[in-house]
Amino acid sequence: TTTECLASANDLLASHASLIEGVKLSQLSRRRQLQALPSPPHELIRLPLIPSRSPSRSPSPPSSPELVPQKPRQIRAELPPAKRARLARYKNYVPEEETIRNDYSQRYVDGGEWPQNWVIGAEPERRFEEYPKQQRLLTLKKASVNDHALPPSYLPYSSLSSLSSPHPVKFDLILIDPPFSSSFTWDHLQELPIPALAADPSFVFLWVGSGAGDGLERGRETLAKWGYRRCEDIVWVKTNNKSNKGPGTDPPTTSLLTRTKQHCLMGIRGTVRRSTDSWFVHCNVDTDVIIWEGDPTDPTLKPPEMYTLIENFCLGQRRLEVFGHARSSLRRGWVTVLSDGDEEKMDVRGDGAPKLWEREAWEARLKEVSVGGRYIVPMTSEIDALRPKSPVRGGSANNNMGVGGGVSLGMPMNANNNTPTSGSVPLGGAAMRLGARGIVSGNGGFGNRSQMNQMGGMMPMGMDGMGWNGMGMNPAMVGQQGMMGQHGMIGQQGMGMGMGQQGMGMNMNFEGIGMEGFMGGGWQDGMGMNGVNGMQQGMGMNDMNGMGGMMGMGGMGQQGM
Incomplete structure (x- = not known):
């Protein structure tokens, strides 16, 4: 009957589930026994080999065809x-x-030689031999990281939950190398308390495998579940200089092509801009491709250079590694959560040996090396000068800082999209700032100063910040005496401003703003101009030739600009 069939099926499924559970427990027990073995396992190596039968004699292969002798290459007399x-x-x-x-x-x-064996300069010590500045930068960053690194500490995997309770410990960097097996899957990985341990902003680095399966997709899915956005893919390219045993001896693979690389997805949480957040990240310092032979005694180990790459990129001092190894992962400046059973291999003897992580002691030491309340590695002026920087729009290397730190003059502007704030007039897209010596930085007045040289060849004599009351004046024109004797700017009446010029910040539909009669004026207290006989609105343009060909009509005279 149907009831008997269902009962039989349930009994069969129950017995199958019991069998699978027994196999998993057996695998876990044997894995722990293997992890407890010393490295290398001399006792196993000394065991005698099990004799095996000699392979049967294979039939003789067919004789290969005779090789045709190669013809000598023709000498090309036309070549040098x-x-x-x-x-x-x-x-x-x-x-x-x-x-x-x-x-x-x-x-x-x-x-059987892999092509990446022939990459020149893959070793970190030889990578920048022809780039002394880059080599100097990496040397300085390494010294800075070591000087401000905390002693290495570790936690057993069973104590991972202590980091997130009762108050979660926040980390700037989290490195994860999951030990995937039948007893640890992607679902188990997603259950880790990574969101509770992540600071804002922070980065996570997740090894996802060779890409032969669904590792890349599941890795991005895991990052999204933790609240991270995938922003980079760091690749480890393996070599076989030492492990090559001839053609056809590569490790087995599930795809048509031999997989010789491993992917590490990098995720970002929060907002980090490379152009403004140099206190936290230094971009383009290292490469995102690592070429390394691998460890023949432990194929699961990842390149040690990964730690240096992370430390050169992010200046955060709170670094966490999950599923680390007792003999290779413990490093100054890092808190390492060991793989399950790896704590039994720890050697805690000696003064410099890693210690079991203690929250109070770790936080106290972290505060001692903090900079201005931030847990970051300090940046020296030499490192800042040598590190690669992102290009800045507008051709200016510093649009929001005056010499010596200035005070904003004029109306506040939005420097990102050249959009003025409410009630202001666009002055080239940025608020003018006055430095300690009266030097104006930023784009005020007629926009970029270099553009003024294209407008009839006139030098930018005090044009920055020329405007109505409250628009921000340029008090750096000391000694110019108001352009004396240049009646109407001598033929440069009517400064032709186009829509894209952002000159004087008023879109007049190509109605130029004319100026006439700068007679005998002078600067008073660096802020005003006497003798401005008129500021007049022009009516035409002369083939966009900049300053010329436009006579002002009508008067908009204003004293004490």
């Missing part, structure tokens, strides 16, 4: 002597391209 010599010596030399074409794919087929 140097190119002829290279052509005779190197089989793959192409004279037209002046290069030697190496067929790395053929070398892999013939000898």
